[in-house]
Amino acid sequence: MKKISDKIQGFTPTPFEKKLVRQSSRKRSGRCALDSSNIATSQKKVRGFTMPEMLISVGLFVIIITITSSAFLIGLRTQRQVIALLNANDNISYALEVMARDIRTGRSFGSPSTDSLTFTNYKNEVVVYRLNNDAVERAIGSADFNPLTSSNVRVLNLSFRLEGQGHYDNEQVRVTIIIKIASRYGNQEVVTDLETTISPRELES
Numbered sequence: 001m002k003k004i005s006d007k008i009q010g011f012t013p014t015p016f017e018k019k020l021v022r023q024s025s026r027k028r029s030g031r032c033a034l035d036s037s038n039i040a041t042s043q044k045k046v047r048g049f050t051m052p053e054m055l056i057s058v059g060l061f062v063i064i065i066t067i068t069s070s071a072f073l074i075g076l077r078t079q080r081q082v083i084a085l086l087n088a089n090d091n092i093s094y095a096l097e098v099m100a101r102d103i104r105t106g107r108s109f110g111s112p113s114t115d116s117l118t119f120t121n122y123k124n125e126v127v128v129y130r131l132n133n134d135a136v137e138r139a140i141g142s143a144d145f146n147p148l149t150s151s152n153v154r155v156l157n158l159s160f161r162l163e164g165q166g167h168y169d170n171e172q173v174r175v176t177i178i179i180k181i182a183s184r185y186g187n188q189e190v191v192t193d194l195e196t197t198i199s200p201r202e203l204e205s
Contacts, residue, residue: 081190084152088152088181088183088190092153092192095148096177099129099148102127103200104198104201105122105202107120111160115131116130117160125141126140127139130158131155131157134154135147152184153182153183154184155179156191159177160176162176163176173200174199175198175200176196177195178195180193181194
């Protein structure tokens, strides 16, 4: 036993064995460095947003929402205004078409006032148009006046201008209708001016 222990104590490694020891130590140190870098990388991944980054993100989000909401409200307001204007134009176009049809087949035109027109239609009935309570009204014969415009349209002004209604003046009768309407949408109104000239088919004798 003593001889064996003496041999172990006096053991001298060969150059090849020394090389193997150095390589193994290098591998162990490399593994330690790799593990430490992985730990640092995982810590960086877990890291969240800082306070300035959060404030900038929230500020940009608020700005974008404000711009989008403003554009949406402006578009909605414009759409309502266009719809109200179209409804008013449709309604007043119907009233003007009815008046034009009666005037084309009428005769013996007269205008007792600037906002009223009287004439005789092809059935020899007296037709009267007038402005009353912000609406265009019509009466035929002995019937009552009936409105031609709806309640969502206000007729601010209505005037009839006659030309060539005199006898033996060699001029065709011309009736010019000038009308101003206001269409409502919400608490606002859109004002529109319209003018048209109509001539009856029958010549004045």
